[in-house]
Amino acid sequence: MNTQTRQKIYLSPPEVSESDIAAVTAAMKSGWVAPVGPAIRSFEEAFEGYMGGGHAVALSSGTAALHLSLQLSGVGPGDEVFCSTLTFAASANAIIYCGARPVFIDSDEKSWNMDPNVLADALQKRAREGRLPAAVELVHAYGQSADIDPILELCHKYGIPLIEDAAEAIGATYKGKAAGGFGNFGTFSFNGNKLITTSGGGMLWTEHKDDAERARYLATQARLPDRGHLHEETGYNYRLSNLLAALGESQLSRLQERIEMRHEVFKAYVDGLADIPGVSFMPEVEYGQSTRWLSCLLIDETQSAVTRNQLIDRLQENNIESRPIWRPLHKQPVFDGSEFYGSGVSERLAGHGISLPSGGEIIGDDQSYIIASICNAFGL
Ligand SMILES: Cc1ncc(COP(=O)(O)O)c(C=O)c1O
Known part of the structure; x- marks a missing residue:
């Protein structure tokens, strides 16, 4: 590459x-x-x-x-x-x-x-x-x-x-x-x-x-x-x-055209990455349609060859921007001391989740390059 x-x-x-x-x-x-x-x-x-x-x-x-x-x-x-x-x-x-x-x-x-x-x-x-x-x-x-x-x-x-x-x-x-x-x-x-x-x-x-x-x-x-x-x-x-x-x-x-393109991007990620051990995708709920604004996935480090942060670093080396899932706001220093109700689902998602490039313009060659880079990072 x-x-x-x-x-x-x-x-x-x-x-x-x-x-x-x-x-x-x-x-x-x-x-x-x-x-x-x-x-x-x-x-x-x-x-x-x-x-x-x-x-x-x-x-x-x-x-x-x-x-x-x-x-x-x-x-x-x-x-x-x-x-x-x-x-x-x-x-x-x-x-x-x-x-x-x-x-x-x-x-x-x-x-x-x-x-x-x-x-x-x-x-x-x-x-x-x-x-x-x-x-x-x-x-x-x-x-x-x-x-x-x-x-x-x-x-x-x-x-x-x-x-x-x-x-x-x-x-x-x-x-x-x-x-x-x-x-x-x-x-x-x-x-x-x-x-x-x-x-x-x-x-x-x-x-x-x-x-x-x-x-x-x-x-x-x-x-x-x-x-x-x-x-x-x-x-x-x-x-x-x-x-x-x-x-x-x-x-x-x-808008509709943009949504369809984001879905196409998401589908290509699923086709290219779903078989990697430890990789799963943000679910789509049954009660509505997601736009797949960002294609998000989770990396289970107990099963995968690389951690989420290692993957971000590897992608960056290949000139590809990716980001961790939002850090929950109750864990942000600026909101320190705020009350929180829950059992830690958001922290788990934030700890293992990554957003990949999702713009419609990557369909084709750029997305193949991203998918190849990810497979490469996983040693595939
Ligand atoms: C969930 C959420 N709320 C609010 C905002 C703020 O929107 P704006 O950047 O247009 O002020 C953003 C991002 O930009 C967001 O992602």
Whole structure:
């Protein structure tokens, strides 16, 4: 294998088409080079179409969408929010922005997402103690929906708002409906590594028009409609640029195509690697469709020739980017001392899991090279 002449293969690079470039160029030529303009509402409408209705608010990031969702759910200083632990730090950072504390909930084995049984036990215990959280933040990690119904049922039972962090799961479904469309709020990210991108950006989705309007107002520095600049409360500069909205709408039109490509990538990994002793893949749940945003696998070191970390190193030597599964947030120094409910499933996944390059552009030669590199690392 000639590693010198190969370009680095990234985990999940953006895929940009000629129509994306044309859309951004048209937005620039329109003169709306600002965080206002017709492309923003047009992107929101297209997103509402994707969600099957409701109200979408385009924002500068998925983190901004989470922050506003938590605030609109009434989360404030001194509150606690139950949050999935197997996720990116942004999920819990937004809780901290509200002056609240995250309490982390373990994953289940079958979805890698929040375990509804652990949540049930935790809420029951907290109800007995009179210490219910102000919200539940449910993450749909790695392009796969969590088991939403039992979690929603628990939230209804205890009267707690549910926020779905679907940053990694645009295109994922739960019982035929888009993940992110079940709770009080759904949040999405269009960061450069996501299935569709605006380079940086996010979307807040809600069924309620009033909440969408308030989110838009808070994202615009809480500026009141007045001839002067009138502000009665603190807001944020969380709006998405009109140029990026044009890119987002163009990208959204190819969402299904992107999902199919990620599935093709995943399938090629399964075909090429499933026979390696100690290797298993992130399961796909029966209740929905995963997008396979990232192709993830587990390495059982008791059966395999190499450890997860050795594999990452070997791939890096071959100019291939790979990453460990998210370090659970209850194990992150920044959230040290946070409460955690669970039995350690997320820690096991994080200790043995790896994400492989998953972008559609690797289909063919690059992916054959990755698979050959992995087999080589295993001595095959
Ligand atoms: C699970 C999760 N939540 C939130 C975010 C934050 O999104 P953004 O980067 O758009 O702020 C990300 C990643 O980017 C994420 O993976």
